[in-house]
Amino acid sequence: MKFDILYAVAEKFKVNINNVLIAGSAQTGESFHKGTLFNCKTSDLDLAIVDPGLYENCLRIAHTATRDYSDLSGFQRKEGVSVQKDFLENLGRGFFRPDLMPACTYKSEWFNFFQQLSKIYQSNFESINCGVYSSLHFFQMKQAGNVEIVKNQKGR
Known part of the structure; x- marks a missing residue:
């Protein structure tokens, strides 16, 4: 099953x-943000694609969708605030979050693919999600930061 999921993502x-890695609680056994243990029936499967070419392609698509970031209307709003700032902050950390990218066909196709993949494996995971990293360095830095959060929460 693990190979089938990673292969489907790599092919798509x-x-x-x-370059398709398991991240989050499926990798560590514990959720960084919820403080809960991984449960293969109710937890999400978080994946990371570490690929500079895909990362650049995603940037190019976002750049085009926003007309060189001059039109920010495509960014969704959470509690009345645009997610554009969060999107750009993550880019500065070498992490492309598709959920924060501006509205465009690519974003729709991305989420359609992962919704379909999630349906196939719904008996194993709540959902399957994925982000893109520009390099292994940035992926490792993000994971190290999350581990520190958990350690601090538990007073380790």
């Missing part, structure tokens, strides 16, 4: 299967 986004 035309990346090497070794």
Whole structure:
């Protein structure tokens, strides 16, 4: 099953299967944000694609969708505030979050793919989600930061 999921993602986004990594609570056994243990029936499966070419392609799409960031109307709003700032902050950390990207066909296709994949494996995971990292360095830095959050929460 693990191979099938990673293979499907690698094929869809035309990346090497070794660049599709398991992240989050499925990797660590514990959710960084919820403080709950991973449960293969009720937890999400978080994936990361570490690929500079895909990362650049996603940036190019966002750049085009916003007309060189001159039109920010495509960014969704949470509690009345645009997510554009969060989107750009994550880019500065080498992390492309598709959920924060501006509205465009690519974003719709991205989420349609992961919704379909989630349906196939719904007996194993609540949902399957994925982000894109520009390099292994940025992926490792994000994971290290999350581990520190958990340690601080538990007073370790």
